[in-house]
Amino acid sequence: MSVVDLSKLPFQGNNLRSFLDEVCETHELDYAAYAGMNPIAGSVHGFVNYPDEWQKVYVDEGFQNRDPALIAASKSIAPVDWQRLRGEDTFQTIFRAAHDFGIADQGLTIPVRGPFGDVGLFSVTRKCSDAEWALLKKQIIGDLQNAAVHLHDTVVKSHALTQKLTHPALSEREVEILQWTAAGKTQQDVADILSISSRTVEVHLRSSRSKLGALTTSQAVGRAIGLGLIYPL
Structure with a gap:
């Protein structure tokens, strides 16, 4: 499955990476990512603020095709807390590799359904204890769901991106x-x-x-x- 980096597409107002940085700064998160799935073209489109080195490893290893957080959230209408995935071998494999880049396995993925049969997945992560994460998640979940909808709407409403998604x-x-x-x-x-x-x-x-x-x-x-x-x- 191919990967399209939306943050590198030329269109007016493309500040997608900056928006992720803002969300992380506002809510004291480490990293954030948006991933969309196009069922017709068989591709993943998205953008992240993870370290460039981890992005390369993630794509080179084909993790986008077997990431349990993305798979579980794509089948759900509710946010998926990564804690429920820790027992899966693939999750452990991915986050053993992610650990080398300072990325923790504490996180959440929020699904958003798009108008073209595509699914948008907004993920955030933070290195902290389970108790601290539970408290933080309760405080910011509403804002994160709003951010997820905003990101997905931005993707599907932009002419350049809509061409990528629907054609x-x-x-x-x-x-x-x-x-x-x-x-x-x-x-x-x-x-x-x-x-x-x-x-x-x-x-x-x-x-x-x-x-x-x-x-x-x-x-x-x-x-x-x-x-x-x-x-x-």
């Missing part, structure tokens, strides 16, 4: 084949027009169906038209 990354050839298919051409017709084999056309159509979350080629064409990737003829 699957179809290749030029996949778009071309879907466009000819939308024009009523058969698979063999498309192959003849593009001077490629019928089998190659089918490979591209299969990839397009997967990226668009479609069961049939007709569904893929319909979704591609709806997203503005191709045009009805």
